[in-house]
Amino acid sequence: MRSAIVILFVFVGGSALAQDSYLVFRTGVGTYSMKTEKTFRNEFLSSVNLPLRVTDDFPPYFTFGVSAVGKISSNSAVGISFDYMSTGGRLSYKDYSGYALLDQNLIGTQYGVLFQTKVNRSQDWSLLVTFNASLIHSVLSLTDALSIGTSLQSESEKLTSNSYGLRPGIMAQKKIRRWVFQAGLGYEFQTSEALKTSNNKYLFSPLSRIETTADWSGVRLSIGAGILLYRKAPEPVNGNRQWVD
């Protein structure tokens, strides 16, 4: 499966570079479901009988990405993309006698292919419908710590998973000379794959015994800027230069 994705990535990328193409760097904000992570946290909270409180609840956080897009028709383009996202959860308690915490920090990296097509006729702003299919590699850094007086007990574990995402969206794009500017809105759908350690141990919720996953599903809002990488030789029209969208 991973090999097929790499082949697809290379193929699509190659196709894009063969046409009018550009490279765009994006940043934005994403919301993250993290349903099973929250289940794990809540059940952990119930089972330890400590006065822990949720101080970090997998909040929306910045996303970063880069994509290379090549035109395949007058209105459509395909490309490859890379996205980076992160969020985290924490149970925390601290008083004069010590502290206790449970950290669930997650990092997701997406390797995807995209398709976009223009749905308006404006020459200044293009409104595109986009589809991004990706492989999502997630890393959960799980840390618990309990400190009473001078005594500290702590342990950490890293768990990873690979899942697939599909993010449909809309995007507004404007090209100014060699620069490309984008603003997009989408929603990430994701398959559910269990997190596991390097030695294939899974993380289960303490009570319901549900396998824990990294569920990045959520809204994606982004803006980006990039530059044209390659342009097809323009055919002068009325002495003006024309850039493909």
Place this chain on the structure above:
Amino acid sequence: MRLIRFFNLPGSLAVIFLLSTSIFTECTYTAHHEYINPISVPPPIKATIEINDPNFSDPYYLLNGQYFSFSLKDATKPIIGYEVWVDGKQADGGSGGYANIYFSMNPFSYSNGSHQVDLKIKLATQSGSLAEHLNAEYYLVEKKFTIVIDPTPPPTISPTAKIENGFLTIRWNAIAQKNFAYTIKRTGIFPDSTIVNKGLDHFVDPGYVGGPITYEFRASGYTFYEKVLGTVTFNQPFDYQVSIDKQNIAHVSWAQTIISTENTVVTVSGLNSKTFPLTAPVDVSIDTLVLGDAWNYHVDIYRKGHEIQKYSTYKLLSTTPNLKPFVDYGILPVAGKLLIANAQKIYRYSLPDFTIEDSLSLQSFGASQALSSMRIPHNEAVALVVTDNSKLFKFDPLNFASRSQIDVSTPTFSAGGGNAPISVLFLGNISDNGLVTLTMFKSSYSSMLFDFTAGVVKWSIMDDNSIDASIVSNDGAYIVRNFSDGSGKVFKESQGTYNQIGVVAVGRKYFRTGTNELINETIIDQFAYPTGATISVYNLQSPPAQFGQPFAISRSMTYPYLSSDRTEYLVELGYDDFTKTFYTRHRDSYHSIIRLRDIDDFHYIKTMKAQDYTRGHVFSNNYHFVYRGFIEQVK
């Protein structure tokens, strides 16, 4: 142009890549918030552990397996757990809230010698801190003490006992050894035991009020159980007197008490009882005694709160007998004498002072067995007595030296057996004119009338099935006897011959001297219940038309067997020819009761009581007496 050149493709990509990498690295989300609970460190508290045993001391001598109960004093926080450590090793423990905490120690589980015990009680700080949630924060209250296991038995002691300040006090030399517990066991009229503290040299028994008692000192400890260290026996009787005053009232009295009167109660009881706080001096009037009374008068003493140590003692108080015990009697009103006969002797008493004037022994008659029925006629001229169940003697009741035997073995008395030896002989009565009715058994029963003056039998009859004696009237005119056919037959003398003139009921019969009346009393036996008994009076001057017909009853009176309140039952009826009275005799739980009535109209005259355990309780010629040897004049 320079700007455009700057942004040529390779340069731009390089800048953007570096920028992105930096942003990725710096802008990865990491959970970082904290919840800080602003609570304070709990303040120290003051609490101490108390052992719930008033006898606890440090060091503590462990005598046997036992529970230690301990609790917290001044604790304002709840207990969450406790630990018991012995010689640095945890021996017990628990968690949760307790009012009192227990743990056990058995000397057999430890070596001889001293052992360090460390009690630890954990109290919740109630701070709500993380450490408290993890049971890592609590108040710790400790108490350390030493237990000692010593198998050496204590030495013996020599206790002494005496009354001190009204209380029995036992003293002994205190034993320095501490590895045991005393048990004082009381033995005597009650078993009991008490514990005294170690180290004492005396014990005051708060409940002792008298009587024999033994105190046994026993010691129990590790490897020895109730080892007897010494004993002491003591007896303090209660000194009291019983007496009868001139009004026959029983008195129980004492002048002083050696024991303390504090919280002490005494009960004096005889026929009745009285309870009152012990004091001194005391003179308790408790019962009015009757003729022949004899009662044990009990004194029961106890101290409040120590009823188990009640002391009971008693003394016999009896009226004084003024006669010898007897089985038969005869009164001589004219001479003022009383003759009584028992199996061995006949005594003559003067009346009314009841002094013995003379006596006549069985041997005086040449007899070897026993005296039995004795009879004296109204004229007091002679007395007849039977000895050896077969010999008849005549003697002067006022002069015992004048006596002679009447030989009843002669052919004169051949009726009912010819010349066979007599095995049974008893008398009926004697008339003033020298006639006596007697019944004898040779080969069969014969009842006869014998003229001991003339030496002839004037009437006789055989009746094997009835051993009743015949009765002759004082003038000799009538004979009456119960027969086995269930009738009493009356015979009248006519020209030297006695002929039956009628019948009367079966019963005890008397001729009323000086009249023509015959008195018959129903004999009380088991068949009388519940109908009672009847006294009937017949007029012999009015015989029935035919000799086989019954006499008409002139008057009669019937008495129920049981009194209306069912406290008395009827024993017998009696008739006294001297006073012309008859009486009913009843018994209740304690006494024999005679109720005297007039024979003419049956009106009630008076009641007399006696304590009587035999059948001999009679009234005769205004004397009231019991065969046990008590007599009193009735006025």
